[in-house]
Amino acid sequence: MLRKLFYCFAILVLAGPAAAIDRVKGDANPAIAAASEAIRRDPKDANAYYNRGNAYAASGDTDRAIADYTATIRLDPAYANAYYNRGNGYSNKGDMDRAIADYTATIRIDPAYANAYYNRGNAYSNKGDRDRAIADYTEAVRLQPSNANAYFNRGNAYGTKGDTDHAIADYTDAIRVDPTYANAYVNRGLAYEKRGDFAKARADFNATLGLTHGVTRWAQDKARERLAVLPSRPATVLVEKPSIAPTVVASEAPSSERRIALVIGNSAYENVAALPNPVRDATLVADVLRLTGFEAVTLLTNLRKDALVNALREFAARAETADWAVVYYAGHGMEVGGVNYLIPTDAKIAADREIGFEAVPVDQVLNAAERARKLRLVILDACRDNPFASQMKRTMTVASRSVSRGLAPVEPEAGTLVVYAAKDGETALDGDGINSPFATAFVKNLPTPGLEVRRLFDFVRDDVMEATGRRQKPFSYGSISGRQDFYFVAAR
Numbered sequence: 059m060l061r062k063l064f065y066c067f068a069i070l071v072l073a074g075p076a077a078a079i080d081r082v083k084g085d086a087n088p089a090i091a092a093a094s095e096a097i098r099r100d101p102k103d104a105n106a107y108y109n110r111g112n113a114y115a116a117s118g119d120t121d122r123a124i125a126d127y128t129a130t131i132r133l134d135p136a137y138a139n140a141y142y143n144r145g146n147g148y149s150n151k152g153d154m155d156r157a158i159a160d161y162t163a164t165i166r167i168d169p170a171y172a173n174a175y176y177n178r179g180n181a182y183s184n185k186g187d188r189d190r191a192i193a194d195y196t197e198a199v200r201l202q203p204s205n206a207n208a209y210f211n212r213g214n215a216y217g218t219k220g221d222t223d224h225a226i227a228d229y230t231d232a233i234r235v236d237p238t239y240a241n242a243y244v245n246r247g248l249a250y251e252k253r254g255d256f257a258k259a260r261a262d263f264n265a266t267l268g269l270t271h272g273v274t275r276w277a278q279d280k281a282r283e284r285l286a287v288l289p290s291r292p293a294t295v296l297v298e299k300p301s302i303a304p305t306v307v308a309s310e311a312p313s314s315e316r317r318i319a320l321v322i323g324n325s326a327y328e329n330v331a332a333l334p335n336p337v338r339d340a341t342l343v344a345d346v347l348r349l350t351g352f353e354a355v356t357l358l359t360n361l362r363k364d365a366l367v368n369a370l371r372e373f374a375a376r377a378e379t380a381d382w383a384v385v386y387y388a389g390h391g392m393e394v395g396g397v398n399y400l401i402p403t404d405a406k407i408a409a410d411r412e413i414g415f416e417a418v419p420v421d422q423v424l425n426a427a428e429r430a431r432k433l434r435l436v437i438l439d440a441c442r443d444n445p446f447a448s449q450m451k452r453t454m455t456v457a458s459r460s461v462s463r464g465l466a467p468v469e470p471e472a473g474t475l476v477v478y479a480a481k482d483g484e485t486a487l488d489g490d491g492i493n494s495p496f497a498t499a500f501v502k503n504l505p506t507p508g509l510e511v512r513r514l515f516d517f518v519r520d521d522v523m524e525a526t527g528r529r530q531k532p533f534s535y536g537s538i539s540g541r542q543d544f545y546f547v548a549a550r
Contacts, residue, residue, distance in 0.1 A: 265355075385437065438476065
């Protein structure tokens with residue numbers, strides 16, 4: 059059950075037009091003195107009152123801060139930041155009605171003030187008015203799509219209303235924006251648990267414990283608490299997805315093995331045409347991995363470069379204690395000068411020299427998985443047509459750099475298997491269904507009991523070639539131990 063919903067209220071103090079505030083808490087006296095002197099010289103200086111209000115707020119003197127913001131508003135009734143920060147002060151004092159009135163005045167003056175919607179949503183939530191809170195969080199994320207807290211708190215509001223599906227969607231968006239958001243993993247796990255989806259709940263609680271920084275004590279304790287009492291996973295689970303025949307998943311991974319996966323789908327590209335299938339493909343792959351016994355499956359979608367790098371960094375840290383580390387990426391990829399890159403959704407690549415600044419080398423993906431003890435598997439459904447190739451300029455200093463179709467071949471270290479959806483130098487197809495031919499074939503064959511990993515990808519290759527009229531041929535690179543067999547699902 060959703061016994062505890064964690065609300066993260068980020069109260070911001072914004073600088074005014076002439077702010078010169080010493081923001082170090084406990085060292086506000088010089089700023090207060092300077093602003094007081096400015097007020098003595100000009101009692102009608104609205105900025106001076108505002109700045110002194112900020113200094114009082116930084117020092118924890120909320121009442122004096124509110125008094126100065128009130129003086130600011132009296133002198134300048136259109137001072138949006140003063141209303142906003144006074145609203146923060148009232149919120150800190152627990153006076154939600156006055157806080158809401160001030161956030162509303164802020165929005166009246168500046169309808170695009172995203173943080174005013176967000177904090178008014180927090181105030182409505184504290185009053186128990188979930189519908190108005192959800193409306194304000196919705197406007198906040200429309201104006202500021204990178205506000206992970208707004209997604210998170212809207213998820214909390216939906217959860218309180220009993221709308222588990224919307225809550226899960228919002229926690230997923232919070233994690234997409236910030237892959238290290240531990241409280242979002244925990245609350246999503248609680249929502250999955252409430253829905254009876256114990257495999258996904260377990261995956262989220264384990265993902266929380268695998269984070270290496272930014273983890274709250276509450277999140278760690280709650281994750282351990284729920285893992286200790288979750289029901290055992292069922293021996294058989296029916297997986298049913300559109301365009302894929304229902305498959306019975308047999309026994310899970312050996313209890314002695316720790317298997318983790320990072321699944322990424324990039325569809326919503328900001329500077330080139332969107333791709334229709336990667337997010338759907340990634341979601342499908344993540345679901346099937348969870349159902350075959352993976353301890354932790356992290357699903358992330360539409361990652362900008364910073365988020366993609368952070369996701370790989372977090373996964374690398376968790377892979378150090380894993381037996382299996384699997385990375386699946388669906389989205390744009392490209393090769394420049396023999397180096398393969400994954401393309402984040404915010405990439406702008408006008409010249410070949412920019413590729414290293416805008417994209418993420420595939421070597422970083424290999425490095426993220428290489429610490430696992432037994433099997434390192436990287437699956438790249440990233441061989442689609444390169445949308446940047448025709449517009450990329452060749453620079454004078456690197457005029458010989460090639461920009462080819464598809465990806466270049468790779469030679470990973472022993473113990474690592476890299477699978478391309480299409481052979482090097484070739485491109486993959488999105489297909490006519492809601493999932494790509496490669497993703498469809500992969501999830502169809504993955505749950506087959508007793509199908510060894512190398513043989514699995516032979517089956518995937520054959521299915522994709524048949525589905526595409528031999529226009530697309532998946533290909534594997536690297537080698538794994540010949541003395542050991544690897545099974546996603548053990549033989550019965």
